Every structure is written in C-alpha cells, then in structure tokens.
Amino acid sequence: MLPWSAELAGRLDDHVLSSELLRGNPLGDPSDRPLLVYVPPGYDDDPGRRYPSVYVITGFTGHVGIWRNRTPFRRTFPETADAVFASGEAPPALVVFVDAWTALGGSQFVDSPGTGPYHSYLCDEVVPWVDAHYRTLDAPEHRAISGKSSGGYGAMITPMLRPDLFGALATHAGDALFEYCYLTEFPKCVRHLRAYGGDISRWWDDFQGRTSFTKPGDDDLLNMRAMAACxxxxxxxxxxxxxxxxxxxxxxDVWERWLAWDPVRMVPESADAMRSQRAIWIDGGRRDEWFLDVGAEAFRAALLAEGVSEDVIRFELFDAGHGGIDYRYPMALSWLCRRIAPTG
Known part of the structure; x- marks a missing residue:
C-alpha cells in the first residue's frame, strides 16, 4: 500500500463552484468553493447512460481537501470508493464531495444568520450544478447523501427538509439526541470560559490571534461557538x-431552539419525508465519546415509530469510538448504490 498515491479505475474531477448564495456570508468566507466529483469506471464509454449520485459531506472542521489526506496503512475514501465500483461490488454512481467549511469550522449544513445559507447552497446550487454538468439520474430515488459526525447530522436532516432531492442517506455517528451529545459539553465550556470572564467572544478574539489549539479548551469552545452560530x-x-x-x-428558550434542530425530534414533523426514503444507513461506535451510538439508537427508534419500514433501514453498532471509522464509508456507499440504482 503506497503512502502517497494510488491509481483509480475511475477519476476524480476538481471543480470550483462560484456561489451566489454564499456571496457576502456573515463570516466573510469564500463564495468560490472547491467541489470534487468522482466519476466511475466506464462513464465515458456510453454517452447515453445516466448514473445515480451520492453526495458526501464532511464532519466538523472538515473541508473538501481532507478526502486526499492519507492515514498510515489506510486508503483514502475516494480510493476505497473507487475499489467498490471497480470490483463490481456496487453498481456505478457519481460521488460528489461537497465543501461547506466556515471560519468557525463548520456549518452543520443549515441556513443560519450566523454562518450563511449552507443548506440552500448544497440543495439549490451544488445539486443543480452537478446535474447540469454530469449525466445524473435527476430524481430523489437515485440521489443519496452521506456523512460522518456533523456530516452525518447533515445527512439526516437534509432529506427531511428536501425529500424532493434526496431519497436515501447514510449517517455515521451523526449528531443526534442533543441532551447527550451536546449537553455534557456545557459545564466544560463554563470552566474554560472562567479565563475569559465568561465571555466566549473574548476567547474567540484570543483564538484568532494565536496558533490554534494551543490552549486547553480550544476544541470545546470552538465547537460550542460554532454550534451556537448554526x-x-x-x-x-x-x-x-x-x-x-x-x-x-x-x-x-435558547436550549429549546437547539433541540428543535435535533434529528430525533425532527422526525415526527418530517415523517412523510422519511417514509419516502429508499435507504437509510445508521451506524456508530459503541464507545463513541459523544454518545452518538445512543443518538443512533434514538434516531432509528424515532423512524420506526413514524412508520418507516425496517426494510429500508440498515442499523449497526460496532466496536469503536468516534474516530478512525472511515473504513465504514465504502460499506455504506456500496449499500446505498445498490438501493438507488435504476432497475430493469
């Protein structure tokens, strides 16, 4: 296994998408965003064939460039995805890697006056652009979304809000059941903020003026400020x-507004959207540090309570924490592609 590169059977196309929606966003982040599109083997051989698509979104502090980062003795996700298609394990599909990074480390893929309209950017700019430039099957039953952690969160809520676009999802340790994944972080942040007189904006000014993550609490406070902004x-x-x-x-009053964004609590109001999904992959590590395995259980239970068929759900807890679970991504990708592939 080479530590620096690998040949793909398909190809990975680099693009830059100029977003009108992100222009002038509150954080002053770039409106020109990188976009990667993986094209499966054989795409250029039959100009009349159209393909399903899977959109991949990143976790907190992630950006599209992370998909080229190589962990020792592991392949990158574009490489493991390529292997899934090259081996015939899954029917061919386009895989779209979306950038929704912000100066706060992430967007949660929602529209917010604190970060910008990243949900709309994904749904109303990225998806139409891909459909216009590649031979996709432009229908929700042939379009899926997948992500881990904050990306898993986005993968859960995006089909709830836009079932007209997405008909399948995979969430790996996605943020859910907020009283467990977030509430336990609150007292930690109170302790960290004592050094700043209880003012998170003072911490933010300090953080921006020095090398990041060089003081205790930087990780916790960055996550807290970003989630509050979203x-x-x-x-x-x-x-x-x-x-x-x-x-x-x-x-x-503020905590209730947070809870309104909890995927578990969003399911009842989005029951029709969830019942329309062709495939829902839910997994997480049993030792997840943010108890997202518990959130995964709760999300699955909420779906079943609203009449989502067990036949469309793939649920699994496995022996792991929150990190190092990228080997799960191609497993979900293969399963999703079999579910969203055209029949006949």
Whole structure:
C-alpha cells in the first residue's frame, strides 16, 4: 500500500463552484468553493447512460481537501470508493464531495444568520450544478447523501427538509439526541470560559490571534461557538449560548431552539419525508465519546415509530469510538448504490 498515491479505475474531477448564495456570508468566507466529483469506471464509454449520485459531506472542521489526506496503512475514501465500483461490488454512481467549511469550522449544513445559507447552497446550487454538468439520474430515488459526525447530522436532516432531492442517506455517528451529545459539553465550556470572564467572544478574539489549539479548551469552545452560530444565532449573526457562561444554568428558550434542530425530534414533523426514503444507513461506535451510538439508537427508534419500514433501514453498532471509522464509508456507499440504482 503506497503512502502517497494510488491509481483509480475511475477519476476524480476538481471543480470550483462560484456561489451566489454564499456571496457576502456573515463570516466573510469564500463564495468560490472547491467541489470534487468522482466519476466511475466506464462513464465515458456510453454517452447515453445516466448514473445515480451520492453526495458526501464532511464532519466538523472538515473541508473538501481532507478526502486526499492519507492515514498510515489506510486508503483514502475516494480510493476505497473507487475499489467498490471497480470490483463490481456496487453498481456505478457519481460521488460528489461537497465543501461547506466556515471560519468557525463548520456549518452543520443549515441556513443560519450566523454562518450563511449552507443548506440552500448544497440543495439549490451544488445539486443543480452537478446535474447540469454530469449525466445524473435527476430524481430523489437515485440521489443519496452521506456523512460522518456533523456530516452525518447533515445527512439526516437534509432529506427531511428536501425529500424532493434526496431519497436515501447514510449517517455515521451523526449528531443526534442533543441532551447527550451536546449537553455534557456545557459545564466544560463554563470552566474554560472562567479565563475569559465568561465571555466566549473574548476567547474567540484570543483564538484568532494565536496558533490554534494551543490552549486547553480550544476544541470545546470552538465547537460550542460554532454550534451556537448554526442553531441559535440572532438575526445579526451573534451566536446565543444555550447556558449561562458563568453559572452554567440552562437558558430554556435558547436550549429549546437547539433541540428543535435535533434529528430525533425532527422526525415526527418530517415523517412523510422519511417514509419516502429508499435507504437509510445508521451506524456508530459503541464507545463513541459523544454518545452518538445512543443518538443512533434514538434516531432509528424515532423512524420506526413514524412508520418507516425496517426494510429500508440498515442499523449497526460496532466496536469503536468516534474516530478512525472511515473504513465504514465504502460499506455504506456500496449499500446505498445498490438501493438507488435504476432497475430493469
């Protein structure tokens, strides 16, 4: 296994998409975004053939460039995806790697006055662009979305909000059941903020003025500020924390707004959308540090309670924590592609 490169049976196309929706976003992030499109073997041989598509979105602090990062003794996801198609394990599909990074580390793939319209960017700009430039099967039953962690979160909520675009999903340790994956972080942040007089904006100014992640609490506070910017930003973009930063006491009105974005709680209002899905892959490590295995169980139970057929759900908990689970991605990709492939 070479540590620097590998030949693909298909190809990986590099693009830059100029977004009108992201122009002038609150954080001043670039509106020109990289986009990678994996084209399976044989795509150029039959100009009349159209293909299903799978959109891959990243976890928190992820950007599209991470898909080329190579972990020792493991292949990159584009390479393992390529192997799935080259071996015939899965019917061919386009795989689209989307960038939704922000200066705060992520967007949660939602529209927010604190970060920008990243949900709309994905749905109303990226998807139409791919359909216009590649021979896709432009229908939700042939389009899936997949991600891990925050990407898994985006993969859960995007088909709920846009079942007209996405008819299948895979979530690997996606953020869910917020009282377990987020609430336990609140007291940690209160402790970290004592050094900043309980003011997270003071921490943010300090963080931006030095080498990142060189002080205790940087990871926790960055995640907290980013989630607040995504879920509960004011109209002027100011993020509202769901707890008092000095006492730690919950702010019920703000916390309820966070909870409204919890995929488990979103299922009942999106029941029709979820019942329309052709495939739902849910997995997570039994030792996940943010208890996202518990969130996965709750998400599955919520789907079943709303009448989603067990036949469309693939659920598995496995022995792992939150990290190092990229070997799961091609497994889900193969399963999704078999479910969204055209029949006949």
């Amino acid at each position: 879920y509960t930003a004011k109209d002027d973009g100011t993020p509202e924390l769901p707890f008092d930063p000095v006492t730690g006491v919950l702010r019920p």
